[in-house]
Amino acid sequence: MVARRAARIALILWLCQHVDYCLRRCAMSRLPRLPRLSTLLAPPLIAAALLHLSAQAQVTPAAPPAYDAALAQSLGGSEQGMRPYVLVLLKTGTTPVPKGAERDRMFAGHFANMERLAKEKKLVVAGPLDGVNGLRGMFVFATADIDEAKALVATDPVIVQGEMVAEYHKFFSTAALMAVNDIHHRIRKK
Structure with missing residues (x-):
């Protein structure tokens, strides 16, 4: 479960970088240089992801009910x-x-x-x-x-x-x- 969440976070970061790449590639050269989107979004996303992962790690899954x-x-x-x-x-x-x-x-x-x-x-x-x-x-x-x-x-x-x-x-x-x-x-x- 933790590995799946980590993969989602990596995907979000990759999407941010991809959007940033596309914006830069399509931008006209006369526009002022924009800060990298991934640079702006990465720190808050990583912090949120780490908080989420640590909260999930503390939750233990419920044991299946015992056979009665x-x-x-x-x-x-x-x-x-x-x-x-x-x-x-x-x-x-x-x-x-x-x-x-x-x-x-x-x-x-x-x-x-x-x-x-x-x-x-x-x-x-x-x-x-x-x-x-x-x-x-x-x-x-x-x-x-x-x-x-x-x-x-x-x-x-x-x-x-x-x-x-x-x-x-x-x-x-x-x-x-x-x-x-x-x-x-x-x-x-x-």
Whole structure:
């Protein structure tokens, strides 16, 4: 890191000298002789560079966090910190529920169901999608078994009523996803 900074400083000094050379070469002979640009800029640049390098030398880089075996085990992580999941893509279904009280109850049940599954540590992540190509939402379940994920999705009112249909995919990612719901509740104001 110090060598990289020293190289940058050397480059700045070289640029100053190059600009000075170009100015002198292009200057007309009748103009008064200008002081060398590198002579004017070099002392303050060198002083600033030395101060910067000495300040950087005193900063010790942070040590990487230590491996926490208990945390990895509690999240179901492998030695690489990974674990299997099932990703569920929710698409527009064939029988959309018209706007009104029934649709409002269906979506209230949808959100209540997601909350329940998250508290049970079965639903890891969920959220809406942009609707492109009929994709409306997604779930990530803490299971490697698609049949188990299908059973969990079957409890959702938007699936039961045909508003949405589900597509299932095995998914392998960081075990840290298992901590998302706990963190979310700490940052959620409402």
